[in-house]
Amino acid sequence: MNVSNNARRKTSVARIENAYLELLQENKREEITVREIAKRAGINRSTFYANYTDISELEEKIKERLLSEFRAIYKEEVRKRSGSNDFLKLFYHIKDNQMLYRAYFRLGSGFSAEDIRYDPVQAEKYFKNKYIDYHIEFFYNGLNAVIKKWLEKGCAETPEEIEFIIKSEYAGRK
Numbered sequence: 001m002n003v004s005n006n007a008r009r010k011t012s013v014a015r016i017e018n019a020y021l022e023l024l025q026e027n028k029r030e031e032i033t034v035r036e037i038a039k040r041a042g043i044n045r046s047t048f049y050a051n052y053t054d055i056s057e058l059e060e061k062i063k064e065r066l067l068s069e070f071r072a073i074y075k076e077e078v079r080k081r082s083g084s085n086d087f088l089k090l091f092y093h094i095k096d097n098q099m100l101y102r103a104y105f106r107l108g109s110g111f112s113a114e115d116i117r118y119d120p121v122q123a124e125k126y127f128k129n130k131y132i133d134y135h136i137e138f139f140y141n142g143l144n145a146v147i148k149k150w151l152e153k154g155c156a157e158t159p160e161e162i163e164f165i166i167k168s169e170y171a172g173r174k
Contacts, residue, residue, distance in 0.1 A: 016041050021062070021099050023037065023040060029107065032055065063104060066097075066100055073089045074089065088163050091159030094155065105151065110140070110144040111143060142169065
């Protein structure tokens, strides 16, 4: 394999992704064009098309990358098919990768049961598993809303403070 071409391709992909993420912070996704991405990345449009068929494919690759990084954070939980309730790992990752997560949410994504396992022990303890599908829906929508708000505020609070906010929603239940 041609190592210099491989390195050049990786560099081009990184520049394209970063340019798109930057543009997404400033514009609605429907307003962003390949021409703008190429200009921001300092590449030709043909380089974009050599790596992606269109902007939708670029968006999917960015989402896949984020989810891959996210799953690496929780690889032990995923392997055990359990929930750890350790949100600090996630919140530190979000704080360190704010632009990527802002883009993730702007692309209409959010965390779900496929990404973060809802803790069945808590479900039994707090709710006796009654109406659990509603509790799960409430949990994921609440988690996503808190993360979006935190990102809007530039992650001004510490990850520990955000974890406290999430966990305090479950405190004091009988």
